[in-house]
Amino acid sequence: KNEVEQSPQNLTAQEEEFIxxxxxxSVGISALHWLQQHPGGGIVSLFMLSSGKKKHGRLIATIxxxxxxxxxxxxxxHPRDSAVYICAGLYNTDKLIFGTGTxxxxxx
Amino acid sequence: xxxxxxxxxHLIKTRGQQVTLRCSSQSGHNTVxxxxxxxxxxxxFIFQYYREEENGRGNFPPRFSGLxxxxxxxxxxxxxxxxxxxxxxxxxxxxxxxxxxxxxxxxGTRLTxx
Numbered sequence: 001k002n003e004v005e006q007s008p009q010n011l012t013a014q015e016e017e018f019i020x021x022x023x024x025x026s027v028g029i030s031a032l033h034w035l036q037q038h039p040g041g042g043i044v045s046l047f048m049l050s051s052g053k054k055k056h057g058r059l060i061a062t063i064x065x066x067x068x069x070x071x072x073x074x075x076x077x078h079p080r081d082s083a084v085y086i087c088a089g090l091y092n093t094d095k096l097i098f099g100t101g102t103x104x105x106x107x108x
Numbered sequence: 109x110x111x112x113x114x115x116x117x118h119l120i121k122t123r124g125q126q127v128t129l130r131c132s133s134q135s136g137h138n139t140v141x142x143x144x145x146x147x148x149x150x151x152x153f154i155f156q157y158y159r160e161e162e163n164g165r166g167n168f169p170p171r172f173s174g175l176x177x178x179x180x181x182x183x184x185x186x187x188x189x190x191x192x193x194x195x196x197x198x199x200x201x202x203x204x205x206x207x208x209x210x211x212x213x214x215x216g217t218r219l220t221x222x
Contacts, residue, residue, distance in 0.1 A: 033211065041145075041196045042215035086150055094139060094202060095164055096211060098150035 004029070004089045006099035013106050019074040021085050021102045029089035032070045033096065034061050037084040046072070048090075077106045111135060112201050114214035121189050121221050129184045129217045133201030139163070140182040141211070142174060145196040154197075157182050186219075194221045 003026040013019055023032065031050040037043045047054045047061040049070070054061050058077075063070040074081055082105050088096040111134040121127050133140050139158045143151035153166035157176035171187040180201070186193055196218050200211040 035213070040215065041198075041218060043151075043198060043200075043213035045210060045212065048210050088151075092164070094158075095141065095153060095156060096143075096151075096200070097153065098143070100148075100150040 004087055004097050004099040006087055006102055008102060009100065011102055011104045013077050013104070015078060015106055015108050017077050017106070019077050019081075019104065019106075021072045021087075021104070023070045023072070023087035023099055025068050025070070025087075025089045027068070029068075029091050029097070031090040032061075032063055033088040033090065034070075034072045035086045035088060037086060037101070039083075043086070046085075074104075079106045079108055082106050112199065112212050112214040114197075114199055114217050116217060117215065118218045119220070121219065123189055123191060123221055125189050126185065126187045127189060127219060129186075129197050129199075129219070130181065131184070131199035131201075131214055132181045133199075134212045137201035137203045137212070138180050139202045140176060140180065141200045141202070142182070142184045143198040143200065144168070145198060145216070146192075147195070151198055154184065189221045191221050194219060 005024045033048045034046040035043050058075045060073040084101040086101045088098045113132045115130045141156040142154040145151040155165040156163045160176045173185045176182045196216045198216045200213045202211045
């Protein structure tokens, strides 16, 4: 069964803190998406990765294929980073299975 | 902005009614996937359409049905609405057949069933 698990479920941080969100996935998932969802509901794709590491601004995503684990890091966090972060595993080349999300709140 | 648009953005329906949600895919994308996201949960896969044919379905009853049109836009239809159908409905477009598995999401339609 394809599964994706995220931790933590909720995360609060002070501005400028370094943040890590973790995602574990099962066999059969070939790539991981990291997504951001703001209160309005719309989802924005941050990264898609199947190996190594990707960086965009203050966001870094890593994946360890052997351990079936991925992390999303936010450096120098800011209140505008407050959102739900979701990891989603890609299986059968074109279908996504989602984690339950991590609700991040960054306070000034 | 992703180029994936959904309509309407919000909708209130009565139990037992039928609803149609619409999704216009990103230009050049031939695959549309629909997801249901209940409050506080991650999105759940409903079904996917590829070149006007259903291409996979999640654990949803037959009263959830869909269509994809020649321009690759898509509709999600739900008959005999139940209170538990209240959720955010998301569509995502992609083009995996062209080697690009990145998905682009719409803003979602928030359906409330009363």
